Amino acid sequence: MSDSGSPPHKPEEQAPSEHLNIKVTDNNNEVFFKIKRSTQLKKLMDAFCERQGKTPSSVRFLFDGQRVNPTDTPDTLDMQDGDTLEVHQEQIGG
Amino acid sequence: MEESERPTSGSHRRGLDWDKLVADDGAPVPDLVVTRSSSSSSGAAPAMDSDEWIAGLSDFKLAENIASKHRTLRDLHRNLRDGGDKLRSTLRRLKEEQERRKLRRVEKDADESEEPTQSTSTIAHGASDVSRETTTQVADRPESSFAKSFSEKLEDETPCRASNLRKNEPPSMTCSDPLIKKSTGKLSPRKRKRAYPTSRKQQFRGPRNLSVERANHLPNGNRKTRSLTIYTSHDSNGKNSGQFSRRENVFRGQLFKDLKTKKEPMVVLVDEEECQQVERSERGDKVNECMKDAKIYYPSRDDPQSVEICYADIECLAPEQYLTSPIMNFYILYLQQQALKSDKGIHDYHFFNTYFYKKLQEALSCERMEKDTLFAKFRRWWKGVNIFQKAYVFIPIHEDLHWSLAIICIPDKDCHSGPNILHLDSLRLHHSRSIFDYIRSFLVEEWSYLRQQVAPSDLLIEEKIWEVLPEKIDDKIIAVPQQKNDYDCGLFVLHFMERFTEEAPDRLKKKDLAMFGKQWFKPEEASGLRVKIQNLLEKEFQDSTEDQCARGSSDSDEAPAECVDIEDP
Numbered sequence: 001m002s003d004s005g006s007p008p009h010k011p012e013e014q015a016p017s018e019h020l021n022i023k024v025t026d027n028n029n030e031v032f033f034k035i036k037r038s039t040q041l042k043k044l045m046d047a048f049c050e051r052q053g054k055t056p057s058s059v060r061f062l063f064d065g066q067r068v069n070p071t072d073t074p075d076t077l078d079m080q081d082g083d084t085l086e087v088h089q090e091q092i093g094g
Numbered sequence: 095m096e097e098s099e100r101p102t103s104g105s106h107r108r109g110l111d112w113d114k115l116v117a118d119d120g121a122p123v124p125d126l127v128v129t130r131s132s133s134s135s136s137g138a139a140p141a142m143d144s145d146e147w148i149a150g151l152s153d154f155k156l157a158e159n160i161a162s163k164h165r166t167l168r169d170l171h172r173n174l175r176d177g178g179d180k181l182r183s184t185l186r187r188l189k190e191e192q193e194r195r196k197l198r199r200v201e202k203d204a205d206e207s208e209e210p211t212q213s214t215s216t217i218a219h220g221a222s223d224v225s226r227e228t229t230t231q232v233a234d235r236p237e238s239s240f241a242k243s244f245s246e247k248l249e250d251e252t253p254c255r256a257s258n259l260r261k262n263e264p265p266s267m268t269c270s271d272p273l274i275k276k277s278t279g280k281l282s283p284r285k286r287k288r289a290y291p292t293s294r295k296q297q298f299r300g301p302r303n304l305s306v307e308r309a310n311h312l313p314n315g316n317r318k319t320r321s322l323t324i325y326t327s328h329d330s331n332g333k334n335s336g337q338f339s340r341r342e343n344v345f346r347g348q349l350f351k352d353l354k355t356k357k358e359p360m361v362v363l364v365d366e367e368e369c370q371q372v373e374r375s376e377r378g379d380k381v382n383e384c385m386k387d388a389k390i391y392y393p394s395r396d397d398p399q400s401v402e403i404c405y406a407d408i409e410c411l412a413p414e415q416y417l418t419s420p421i422m423n424f425y426i427l428y429l430q431q432q433a434l435k436s437d438k439g440i441h442d443y444h445f446f447n448t449y450f451y452k453k454l455q456e457a458l459s460c461e462r463m464e465k466d467t468l469f470a471k472f473r474r475w476w477k478g479v480n481i482f483q484k485a486y487v488f489i490p491i492h493e494d495l496h497w498s499l500a501i502i503c504i505p506d507k508d509c510h511s512g513p514n515i516l517h518l519d520s521l522r523l524h525h526s527r528s529i530f531d532y533i534r535s536f537l538v539e540e541w542s543y544l545r546q547q548v549a550p551s552d553l554l555i556e557e558k559i560w561e562v563l564p565e566k567i568d569d570k571i572i573a574v575p576q577q578k579n580d581y582d583c584g585l586f587v588l589h590f591m592e593r594f595t596e597e598a599p600d601r602l603k604k605k606d607l608a609m610f611g612k613q614w615f616k617p618e619e620a621s622g623l624r625v626k627i628q629n630l631l632e633k634e635f636q637d638s639t640e641d642q643c644a645r646g647s648s649d650s651d652e653a654p655a656e657c658v659d660i661e662d663p
Contacts, residue, residue, distance in 0.1 A: 027456070057404055060419070062449060065475030066398050069391075084471070088449050093497040094416035094581035 020074050024048045026087035042070035062086045390638050392424055393431055411628040417584025419448045425588045425627055433595055442485035451491050458535050469539055481540050485601050497587045498524045500533055503602040507556045512566025520577040520586035530569040538564045572610045575617050582621050589620035
């Protein structure tokens with residue numbers, strides 16, 4: 001897993017590989033996915049929920065603090081190899 | 095006197111059952127008597143578990159909610175400062191709601207079987223003490239006297255109450271459950287019978303016990319005080335509650351219609367709003383189909399900041415429900431949109447979403463080495479934003495099932511002071527000190543990062559303060575209006591934001607803190623947001639759904655497509 005935290009990595013990574021390794025984590029579990037740049041993230045989100053036994057409606061997927069749309073792809077979000085998709089439980093309070 | 099009370103239309107077999115039931119009144123009377131009506135059995139036969147009944151009947155959303163509360167409670171209660179008491183009380187109320195709905199259905203069934211069984215509706219009134227919409231009459235009476243007056247009042251009051259009930263009852267209930275409807279004819283006599291024992295029980299055991307029989311895990315005394323409190327606060331909001339329940343009815347109506355799909359068009363109309371709905375439902379079946387899984391993206395699908403809201407998310411705006419993050423984030427974005435329009439210096443504000451604070455805690459609690467990499471990634475949450483150039487940074491705080499708000503105020507250059515962190519909590523539940531610590535660390539992290547990147551001349555903070563910024567960070571717990579209940583904190587946070595963006599000066603000075611205080615606004619104003627947000631969302635959904643259906647798009651998962659997009663308001 002390369003460290004994508006620093007911007008200089010960007011150019012070299014962006015060009016070649018067709019597949020990206022994306023980590024999906026809800027803090028307790030980490031699941032790694034290999035996904036094509038052009039594949040909709042819905043696939044990955046569903047797979048994660050299924051594995052963890054969660055209903056997709058009870059969680060929110062965030063990338064860099066922004067909500068991830070099921071129809072987004074790594075391309076549209078400009079994701080890099082090794083990036084993390086965070087899974088947040090819905091918060092509730094009164 | 096129960097006998098004299100009973101409508102004469104019933105078969106004498108029922109009279110028989112009743113007598114038997116009277117005989118063993120002390121023990122919990124099995125609801126199940128009901129199912130054995132054909133064989134004139136006694137109350138001893140546990141033919142049908144009432145829990146199964148509930149499961150079969152209850153609005154599944156409610157059930158889902160209860161389940162999720164259970165989970166949260168199980169997983170988190172040790173971590174909660176109050177040991178999960180608050181959560182438990184919500185859970186309890188949810189369950190009571192479920193119980194109440196069940197009771198209503200029973201009574202509705204009875205109603206539908208031509209002879210309105212008076213005692214049945216009385217039960218619902220007495221037992222569903224938490225059902226604000228329908229029970230105000232009972233509510234007004236002191237609890238203790240209720241049981242006593244119950245029998246006396248039964249005769250003269252029930253007729254009018256029964257009719258009241260019909261008016262108040264959510265229209266949705268009439269068509270809420272296919273199960274009930276299909277079996278109305280067959281089941282109602284049983285149910286009526288079932289109702290009798292229950293009402294007896296109620297008399298003997300006091301009105302409150304019944305509704306919580308199964309639902310309540312807490313000691314009874316505890317619960318009583320609790321529901322009493324809720325009552326009081328509710329009564330003070332009497333005016334609003336009417337509106338709430340009406341709205342809620344509409345929503346429920348729609349939801350239930352979704353659930354039952356096109357099975358049968360039998361709908362009992364109770365009030366005008368429902369009327370409109372039914373008219374619409376001719377072409378409406380299609381609309382409702384769409385509504386079920388409807389999602390909207392606000393402000394628009396293409397907006398990178400957009401929030402996704404499911405139709406079901408609106409449910410948390412029902413009376414006394416806790417607000418959830420999608421609703422919070424929606425309204426936070428809505429405020430930004432409004433501010434953009436009004437041309438107030440919105441670019442001087444920065445709003446973090448509700449997940450930020452939790453993420454910040456994570457990032458800060460790591461080891462030093464890890465923290466740097468983590469923070470480097472975390473920084474992408476506010477990519478391109480220099481926090482220190484903003485006038486105000488809003489951070490919603492979510493912890494222990496409670497919402498509060500932190501605001502970072504960055505002063506002007508001529509102010510000769512450093513950032514000021516404010517904490518606004520409508521319940522004083524959150525630990526301000528630890529919030530200040532986290533946000534202070536956030537500012538210091540950000541400062542040490544920016545110090546290498548940004549020339550001091552680009553900063554709005556005075557240079558000599560910038561150099562020693564960590565020492566200059568101030569914090570203050572702000573006295574703000576307090577919520578009078580345990581469910582409006584989310585609304586208070588949103589209202590704090592709204593009022594603050596409207597009233598705060600371009601840059602906050604120490605003296606401006608006087609704008610706050612316990613009298614800043616009336617608590618009712620914040621509570622009123624519930625309806626406002628509900629209306630906003632309702633409209634958004636209506637617009638988007640109509641669009642969607644008009645275009646006849648199927649609800650294909652693969653392409654939720656542009657049709658659910660909404661325009662900027």
